[in-house]
Amino acid sequence: MFGYGVVGQGLHDVLEKSTGVRAEIRRICVKDKHKKRRLPLRYFTFDKRDILEDPEVNLVVELIDDADEAFRIVGEALSSGKNVVTANKKMVAEHLPELIRLQQDSHTSLLYEGAVCGAVPIIRNLEEYYDHEWLGSVRGIFNGSTNYILTRMYKDGLAYTDALQEAQEQGFAESDPWLDVSGMDATYKLSIIIEHAFGLNIRPEDIFHLGITGISNHDIRYAAEKKMKIKLVPYAGRVGKNSLTAFVLPRFITGEKQLYQVDNEYNGVIVEAAFAEKQFFFGKGAGGHPTGSAVLSDISANAYDYAYEYKKRRQTRNFTYTTDVNLNVYFRYLNPEDRALLEFTDISETCSGREYSYIIGKINLRELMEKSEQLNQKSVSVINLGDKPT
Ligand SMILES: NC(=O)c1ccc[n+]([C@@H]2O[C@H](COP(=O)([O-])OP(=O)(O)OC[C@H]3O[C@@H](n4cnc5c(N)ncnc54)[C@H](OP(=O)(O)O)[C@@H]3O)[C@@H](O)[C@H]2O)c1
Structure with a gap:
């Protein structure tokens, strides 16, 4: 060992x-x-x-x-x-x-x-149980540390840095917590899941990811007012017959969704299959004993x-990876000049306030990928509304 x-x-x-x-x-x-x-x-x-x-x-x-x-x-x-x-x-x-x-x-x-x-x-289930089943999508909460941080911010009003420190003390965070909070850890897991669910090797650097470092108490309050929570949700799913798209983004989750109940260091994985239909896996996603049990x-x-x-x-000949899909997202910014950072194809809601402003609209995943560096540097957040990518 x-x-x-x-x-x-x-x-x-x-x-x-x-x-x-x-x-x-x-x-x-x-x-x-x-x-x-x-x-x-x-x-x-x-x-x-x-x-x-x-x-x-x-x-x-x-x-x-x-x-x-x-x-x-x-x-x-x-x-x-x-x-x-x-x-x-x-x-x-x-x-x-x-x-x-x-x-x-x-x-x-x-x-x-x-x-x-x-x-x-999840891996052995994708590999064995679903070996001949046509899968439509796999999504969920794959990172216990960020889920713990978001839960503490939502339930107890903790500031992001205090919640992160707690996650580290509990042994849920990676030795390098940037891997968790940047969404990179979830991206690694999504890349492995894609191999076993869809038979494609998509390198982690080719998957767009935005973590939780930009999530502020404004976003948490906005979600709570609408009876939603914010979770970091990796997604891989088919677009049309022969393409697959994938990304890791914070997402609003409404009360009736299974992922709404997945709090603290727990993980949840939803597999959508052609015949088995929707299935939900739930359990501890981090910590010595739960991970030790999987290793055992x-x-x-x-x-x-x-x-x-x-x-x-x-089973996946002629199957290709695409990032040319539209997502419905909430984009929150503090400085008016940051409004021009993202180009929306379709805007359904805007709000300008003294403390913060936001836009809800459709955006192409490629546009998000191109702006990835700026999104990580500025005081902005992008949160997926969870509609199926089109
Ligand atoms: N923590 C979790 O909840 C969790 C969950 C799922 C997967 N994982 C994965 O499990 C792995 C271990 O995570 P961890 O949380 O257990 O890490 P950790 O608590 O930081 O422990 C790391 C261990 O690795 C040893 N080590 C580092 N470099 C080494 C080298 N070159 N040769 C020999 N030993 C070396 C360290 O030795 P010393 O004791 O001498 O410092 C230490 O015992 C990581 O890949 C992590 O991503 C962790």
């Missing part, structure tokens, strides 16, 4: 309390030689070769917070014939085609249920030689 932080210790706990899983941790590789550990020192090593070159090790569990080093570890392990379980979504999303090739070449298996929505079993499920699956087959790849 690599890493003994929030998830590593969580896995150790659940492994100790679980019966029937045929697994034993032989060695744990960590980085900091001076850190106090809950286990005797003889379990630990600081040299990755002690694990990677040990012929007795048949499974490597990678749970470190450094995606580049994780990729080197996972690459070496797979190349030398060892199966791998990981919870590192950044590493998986950034290298998925290469990781698939490595598995095929070395006849090994890489499993990563814990990387996507913590304890919510992969360890158990490894014991019966389970490997992803990436079945949807075979």
Whole structure:
């Protein structure tokens, strides 16, 4: 095992309390030689070769917070014939085609249920349960830390920075919280989900994402007045017969929607399928024990030689990715000159106030992508109203 932080210790706990899983941790590789550990020192090593070159090790569990080093570890392990379980979504999303090739070449298996929505079993369900089902869209709340922050801002009026600090103290945030709040973490998960739901590899940098750093108490009040909440909602869905679009944006959620009840560090995933119709998965999306439980499920699956087959790849010939779609959004700004930042094709509502102003209208996703940098720098927010992209 690599890493003994929030998830590593969580896995150790659940492994100790679980019966029937045929697994034993032989060695744990960590980085900091001076850190106090809950286990005797003889379990630990600081040299990755002690694990990677040990012929007795048949499974490597990678749970470190450094995606580049994780990729080197996972690459070496797979190349030398060892199966791998990981919870590192950044590493998986950034290298998925290469990781698939490595598995095929070395006849090994890489499993990563814990990387996507913590304890919510979504990857294996997309891969197995929906293997022949035509999926229309997958969306939801994929990031526990931002959901915790938005919940605390909405329910308790906390300022954004205080809510973020709390999320970090609770162990829900990534070591680098920018990955969470910028929407990048949700984008990595969406990219992995797209591979298993639609058989396309869309690189994270090709998916438009806007996180929650621009969400102000004005937006939260606006939502509350209309009995809505704001959630960070990644979306991937078909447009017409042969195209798929995807993006990560904050979204207003009305009271009758399933995602309205998904608060704090919980995650929710909605899968729309042709015959099964709408299905909703709900569970803890972060934290040591929930994520440890997902990792343990992969360890158990490894014991019966389970490997992803990436079945949807075979079903999606002539399927293309498009960002040429229109979204209905709310655009809030403080400075009048920021009004010209976005070009709307259709405006249904405007409001100019002393404290803030907003526009509701249709905008092309490409326009949002082009303005991504400015949107992140200015005191503005863009919130999706949730209509189907057209
Ligand atoms: N936290 C969550 O709720 C959650 C949920 C889902 C997925 N994940 C993913 O799980 C992974 C681990 O997250 P975490 O929250 O457990 O992180 P963490 O608490 O910050 O722990 C990171 C661990 O990685 C070790 N480490 C870092 N660089 C290393 C290296 N080069 N060689 C060996 N060990 C190294 C650290 O060693 P030291 O102990 O020596 O510092 C530490 O034990 C990340 O990929 C994260 O994205 C986390």
